[in-house]
Amino acid sequence: MKQFFLFFVFCTITAGLLRSQDSSSLLQQYKYRTPGFRALQLNVNAAGDFTDAKRINTDDGKSNQLNSAFQITYFRIVSTDKRQHQSSIQLNPSYYQTKLENGSTYFHTRNLNLQSGWNRIDRFYNSKNFFFEIGNELVVAGGRQKNTSNIRTYISNNSYAADKLIIGAGKGRIENIQDAQMALFIVNDLRRSGLLQQEPDAATMYELAVLITDINNIRVFDNRIRRKYELTRIDSFFQSKQLISTPSIAYFTTVNDNWALAFNPGRLRGTRMYVQFNPGIRFEETVVDQKGLNINEFNSTSKAFSYFYSPEIGIEHYQPAGLRWQRNVTASLQFQQLFTRQNSKTESTGTITETENFSALPQLVLQSFYGVGYYPNNRTIVNAGLNFDAIYGKGFLGSAEREYYILSPGVQVTADYFINYRTRLFLTAGLNYRYTDVKNYAPGFLAYDKNLMTANFNFGLSHFIF
16 A cells, blocks of 8 residues: 555646646647658677686686677657557667686577567547557567586577457647757757848747758768758758858857767657557467486477457646756556466476466556656767556466565666767666565465566667668
């Protein structure tokens, strides 16, 4: 009850904060419209370490570790008055390796994984901002892990596939406003440098934001030609609106500095309430083979087929509290019903064992998030947020009926800094706590982490390829 009380207080405070008004009418009013924006994004990160220890009264030791991953994503956005479309195709391979040597003992681990996904969502709006939505989420993954030492070899191959259909309806619309943010930053820098001949009115600022959206939708693959085209269109706008007098190097470098180093990730505004019904299927297979000296040699195969459905209601609210500050609130409640049939076969020392289990696990899931964003300039972005999730479930796992609940508060931080045109460094970090309580009514022993604290971070490079 204490945790739910704290969550209620948190929601109350959040609702009060959201009553404040936006300080920028352009961010509040801008409507992002495009017949089809396309981009290719590449994220790359790698880490590693090496140690060589000369020890006294014990064996010397050596170890090294390599962890690398990259992600390539193609996405497309369509935004008209009647329709919003978002789709993406993602490929995410990763490799992990460790090697430890300690005298005559060595241990070597290699882990290779490949995951791909396809997501699509379409929302169709009427004149009163009600919408119907339909979409799909498909994930296919596979991996291989190999552990070798001076006494054994362990190999595990796994495959995974899942598909979820999204059918929903609701009211409200979320708009992308990063182009309006760009327009404000450019004009503000010109104003501070004393380069504006006259102040642009609200209609002119809106036209500038629309121009930036249109420029970003034009496909010009040669970087030099593209830069000339983009800056020429911006310069023509400022001169035709008589916002500057005589072009100068100070004017040019101010516009170029904002444009060249600041292709921002999306910034959002608006509120959407929705209800969804999400059925789906999932398949998993794991094949294990272990061999070695003086150990139990075995091989096993495990296959699991699942089908599920999850009705969900939720709300999303994104509020630009001025040019440099952003507040985001999301909350959803869903009922998940998962049915799984698992078949396992193990062969060890000539003995074959086969088992089959069926589980029906319903659970109620609450997810909530409150975040704050800070945008001091067009090349720096910092976001921080609090999340709180709660899960309650009761169902059969094999022959045992289990009742459980999980409470998971956490803190997340992300930061981005632009180092080149459409290229940025990113950092993500998080601290999460999970409390779990399981009541096992059937005989048997169940091991789990009652209290778990985890911390994580990741940094790397992200680049948009057009």
